[in-house]
Amino acid sequence: MSEQSQVRDRILAAATELGVGASIRDVCAAAGVTPPTVYHYFGDKNGLLDAVAAAGFERYLAEKRDLAPSSDPVEDLRRGWDGHVEFGLRNPAIYGLMYGGRTKPHPSMAQGQRILQQRMTRIDEAGLLTMPVDDAVQTVHAATVGTTILLIANPTGPGMDRLSERTREAVLSSILVTSKAESDLAAAANHLLVLLARTAEAQLTPGELAILRELLVSLGNSRATG
Structure with a gap:
């Protein structure tokens, strides 16, 4: 790895650790660089935060791709939900940059939604969806992100125990037919x-x-x- 790549990665690591509220000065102090170095690699603070979010999505999507499809598309959807929440809880600072406080979705978010759409299409092909695929995708995406953000913000608050599981099953009951026998x-x-x-x-x-x-x-x- 070149020295330039090492410096860039060090800045990214510092920004990831400090989170969205950190100043350029804080990032520089943590990474051992000067502000001009940050501006050289990332342009400005928004460019730096976008780069951190992109790196987060790379890690998140790598985990998603490692989940090989099984014979049960509904269980695959459950595994995908649980994996998403677990990623957010393991990486709260970077998750906030990926999904929280943005005026528009990060471009890499679309790749994650395509994976979700593929899983939802399999469920639809099995005749188990109560709504169009696109509607189901957005319903699950919104509920998963919202649940994760709530758990990051207040993991031990009232009603938070097993919140992800309860929400997951409530959402699944709204998008899936009640049984495979439903014609x-x-x-x-x-x-x-x-x-x-x-x-x-x-x-x-x-x-x-x-x-x-x-x-x-x-x-x-x-x-x-x-």
Whole structure:
């Protein structure tokens, strides 16, 4: 490794350890360099923080890629959730730079979401999603990041014990069908029931509506018995 690379890595390590609130002067003192050296490699403080976040995403994505797919895509999603939270708790300062306090997502975040989308697509292909893949991806991403940030900020507070597990299962119950036996027809019937309840004018007589609702309820209940 060249001397220049060593200096750059030392600055990155110091900024990572100190976190987003550190000043350039603090980073320089920790890395044993002068401010012009930081500006030479990173331009300004925002450039330095972006570089720290990028290095964090490299480590995070390497861990994600090491998780080979199993035969159960839902369990793979659980493993992905747990791995994300564990990474944040192991690296709270760098996680804050990756996900917290940014005006726009870091470009590397899209790579992590692509991995999540691949896993969600497998679940969808198994007929186990209650919503479009993109909606499920954003739901899980938002919940995982929010849970991790809360645990970093207050890991021992009231209600924080097993928070990740509880939130994970609540989110999964909202995006997954209740059992593998639930058919597409049953899911569609329940969705149509919701739409009927929200529609003021269904262009059907009361008798027709009653018959339709009875049929839809019967089809929707087939997920519990089919």
